[in-house]
Amino acid sequence: MVYTSIDLSIAAPLATLTLNRPDLHNAFDAAMIAELRSAFAALAADASVRVVILAGAGPSFCAGGDARWMRASLGWSHAENVADAQALDALFDAAWSLPKPLIGRVHGAALGGGAGLVACCDLVVAEDSARFGFTEVKLGLLPAVIAQYVVPKIGLGHARALFVSGERFTAERAFEIGLVHAITSAGDLDATVRSLAARMLTSAPGAIAAAKRVLDVVSSRDREAARAYVVEAIAAARTGPEGQEGLRAFLEKRRPSWAPVLER
Numbered sequence: 001m002v003y004t005s006i007d008l009s010i011a012a013p014l015a016t017l018t019l020n021r022p023d024l025h026n027a028f029d030a031a032m033i034a035e036l037r038s039a040f041a042a043l044a045a046d047a048s049v050r051v052v053i054l055a056g057a058g059p060s061f062c063a064g065g066d067a068r069w070m071r072a073s074l075g076w077s078h079a080e081n082v083a084d085a086q087a088l089d090a091l092f093d094a095a096w097s098l099p100k101p102l103i104g105r106v107h108g109a110a111l112g113g114g115a116g117l118v119a120c121c122d123l124v125v126a127e128d129s130a131r132f133g134f135t136e137v138k139l140g141l142l143p144a145v146i147a148q149y150v151v152p153k154i155g156l157g158h159a160r161a162l163f164v165s166g167e168r169f170t171a172e173r174a175f176e177i178g179l180v181h182a183i184t185s186a187g188d189l190d191a192t193v194r195s196l197a198a199r200m201l202t203s204a205p206g207a208i209a210a211a212k213r214v215l216d217v218v219s220s221r222d223r224e225a226a227r228a229y230v231v232e233a234i235a236a237a238r239t240g241p242e243g244q245e246g247l248r249a250f251l252e253k254r255r256p257s258w259a260p261v262l263e264r
Contacts, residue, residue, distance in 0.1 A: 001042070005032040007057070008039050012048035013260075014197055022058020027066035028113050030084070033091050040094035050205050051197045052098065054121060055105040062114025064135065088113070089145045095120035096149050097216070099209035101200040105193045106130050107186070111168070116146030118179060119153040122212070125192045126171040126180045133168035134159075152219055154178050202259045204242040 007018040017039055019026035026032075043052050056062055073081060095102060095117060104121035111133045118124055118132070134143045134150065143150065143163055151159045158177040162169065174180040184192045200208070214233055218226045237243045242258070249256035 001035075001038055003035050003039070005029070006035045006039060008042075010046070010049060013050035013201060014053065015043055015046075015049045015051070016053045016055060017043070018054075019056040019062055021066075022056075022060075024066060025060035025063035025109060026056045026058065026114070027063050027069075028088075029066040029069040030087065032066075033087055037087075037091045037094050040091070040098055043100065044094075044098055049100065051101045051103065051200045053103045053105055053193055053197060054095075054117065056107070056114075058108075060108030060114075061104075061106045061110040061130070062117060063109045064112025064114050070139075085145055092116055092120055092146060092149050097212070099212060100205065101197075101208060103193055103196055103200075105189060106171075106180070107189065109133075111135050112143070113146060115179070116143070116149055118174075119146065119150040123182075123196055124174075124180045125182045125184060125189060125196065126174060127186050127189050128171055128183050129186070130171045130174075130180075131168050132171070132174050132179065133166065134162050135166045135168065137164065137166040150179075204246055204256065204258050206240070206242045207237060207246075210237060 003020075005019070005021050007016075007020045009016045009018070017036075019032070019036075021027065021032065043049050073084065076084070101123065102121045104118050104124035104126075106118055106124060107127040107130055109131050110118050111131075112135050115132050115134055134146070136143045147159070147163070154162075154177045171180055171183045175183055182192055182196075210233060214230060217229045221229065238247075242256075245258075246256050
């Protein structure tokens with residue numbers, strides 16, 4: 001697929017997915033939403049890719065919705081708005097459920113849906129000058145679609161305070177509430193992201209995918225259903241090829257087959 005608003009670069013085992021509308025601070029429109037969803041689907045299916053880095057070109061990570069896209073919605077019917085929201089939700093679901101580590105590389109502004117994308121990442125490194133915000137209420141709207149991804153990440157209490165205020169907040173506060181996992185200077189941003197990506201490659205890819213699925217199950221099912229699932233999940237892992245290889249490698253004091261030799 002030829003992309004016009006994003007850039008997908010693969011240097012297996014790493015892939016970098018870059019929002020690429022820098023003149024508009026990488027704001028969403030329908031085309032970008034469709035392209036991002038397609039890219040996440042392609043990355044999920046590409047066995048050569050084991051870690052995905054999500055970044056933004058230009059001065060910002062993602063400043064939310066494109067003004068022209070939002071202006072067009074003023075004339076849409078209820079049914080058209082439902083269809084548009086469903087497309088947006090499909091994007092966030094594709095990011096959230098990507099069966100591989102998704103590392104966010106965040107600089108500049110991450111607002112509205114951009115902050116929602118940050119919440120979908122497993123690990124997030126932010127430049128110390130980055131700013132975040134769930135700013136929808138400032139426009140008379142609400143962070144509805146992204147709520148199902150933001151609330152599990154930062155908790156109900158923080159979400160309530162930030163959703164109803166619409167305030168912008170610093171990278172330090174984002175770190176305090178669990179939206180961001182590391183803060184660096186601009187000069188160290190890429191090196192920190194690469195270091196985290198390298199660490200992810202020492203873990204078994206199938207186990208990572210299964211671990212992400214376990215998190216969804218235990219947070220969405222009742223206790224008895226979750227207990228049944230996790231018991232089966234660990235039994236399957238122990239008897240599966242990765243579990244067998246990983247345990248043998250540990251006992252034999254060697255690297256497992258999936259772990260690369262990292263450059264010093």
